[in-house]
Amino acid sequence: MKCRRCRAPAVIEIRRHNAGFCRDCFLRHSREQVRKAIDDFDMIRPGDRVLVAVSGGKDSLALWDILRDLDVDVDGLYLGLGIGEYSDDSGRCARAYADEHGAKLVELDLPADVGFDIPTGARVARRAPCSACGLSKRHLFNQAAVDGGYDVVATGHNLDDEAAVLFGNVLRWSTEYLGRQLPVLPAGNGFVRKVKPLVRLGERETAAYCVLKGIDYQVEECPMAAGNRHLGYKAALNAIEDQSPGSKHAFYFGFLDKASPLFTPEAVAEQEQLQACARCGTPTTGEVCAFCRLVERARG
Numbered sequence: 001m002k003c004r005r006c007r008a009p010a011v012i013e014i015r016r017h018n019a020g021f022c023r024d025c026f027l028r029h030s031r032e033q034v035r036k037a038i039d040d041f042d043m044i045r046p047g048d049r050v051l052v053a054v055s056g057g058k059d060s061l062a063l064w065d066i067l068r069d070l071d072v073d074v075d076g077l078y079l080g081l082g083i084g085e086y087s088d089d090s091g092r093c094a095r096a097y098a099d100e101h102g103a104k105l106v107e108l109d110l111p112a113d114v115g116f117d118i119p120t121g122a123r124v125a126r127r128a129p130c131s132a133c134g135l136s137k138r139h140l141f142n143q144a145a146v147d148g149g150y151d152v153v154a155t156g157h158n159l160d161d162e163a164a165v166l167f168g169n170v171l172r173w174s175t176e177y178l179g180r181q182l183p184v185l186p187a188g189n190g191f192v193r194k195v196k197p198l199v200r201l202g203e204r205e206t207a208a209y210c211v212l213k214g215i216d217y218q219v220e221e222c223p224m225a226a227g228n229r230h231l232g233y234k235a236a237l238n239a240i241e242d243q244s245p246g247s248k249h250a251f252y253f254g255f256l257d258k259a260s261p262l263f264t265p266e267a268v269a270e271q272e273q274l275q276a277c278a279r280c281g282t283p284t285t286g287e288v289c290a291f292c293r294l295v296e297r298a299r300g
């Protein structure tokens with residue numbers, strides 16, 4: 001197979017684009033996909049300071065690298081979750097990238113800075129680990145951005161992630177989530193803008209990007225995520241994609257285009273009912289937000 005752009009031998013085939021690419025043209029294609037997502041959804045504006053949440057995995061390291069190549073004013077943020085060796089290795093990958101490229105990495109550590117790790121916090125609060133983890137990440141990413149004077153938090157959620165989350169939300173018709181499942185959430189209510197510039201790239205592509213660029217990343221999946229529903233949704237979508245390439249893209253972007261606006265009124269109405277958390281000021285439905293309740297229980 002030959003590269004679609006330059007006719008050199010291809011190193012990767014992307015079936016949903018019905019194309020192969022050589023190394024350099026693939027890297028350029030990946031950058032263009034991110035640039036297109038940023039432009040189409042108005043994710044990052046001139047002068048914005050961006051904080052990219054870097055887990056040490058392929059997606060967020062590829063995203064950091066691409067944003068730097070696109071001359072975005074971007075620093076990394078690594079959050080230590082206290083998940084044993086997995087977290088140690090993840091942190092090492094994030095730091096190695098920063099050191100090697102002279103990039104700035106902001107670090108926060110859940111056990112040292114907040115007082116609990118994910119395995120303990122989840123157990124004590126009787127929450128699924130991924131739910132305690134997601135809650136902590138959302139809260140602390142935003143706090144780090146506000147504290148550091150950043151305008152935007154970017155995460156490495158890719159097309160596979162977003163299609164799997166959408167699939168789960170549609171299976172249950174979780175309309176309150178469907179109204180907020182967007183590649184950009186605007187700033188407001190004490191939150192900076194949140195963006196997902198990798199929505200046009202699949203995880204096979206972000207892995208290839210890192211390999212071709214010589215970026216060392218955490219290959220292991222989080223040990224707390226085993227048996228997680230999303231892994232099942234991803235497997236189901238992969239089987240469909242295999243039969244008919246382009247299905248994931250059509251599912252996700254078709255949703256954004258045709259269905260997502262139908263759920264906006266419900267999401268807006270819900271936002272309007274929120275009040276400030278009595279402890280930290282985060283908008284919440286109760287008096288104290290879920291993160292502050294988790295912290296309280298986890299610290300014991």
Ligand code: AMP
Pocket residue numbers: 052053054055059060077078079080081137154155156157161
């Ligand atoms: P996940 O929820 O693990 O699929 O991760 C989704 C995105 O959240 C990643 O692509 C990163 O941008 C970000 N992220 C996850 N874990 C961390 C972490 N420990 N530190 C910083 N960012 C993270």
Ligand code: FES
Pocket residue numbers: 081118129130131133134222223224225
């Ligand atoms: Fe959060 Fe695994 S990374 S529970």
Ligand code: ZN
Pocket residue numbers: 277278279280281282288289290291292293
């Ligand atoms: Zn709170």
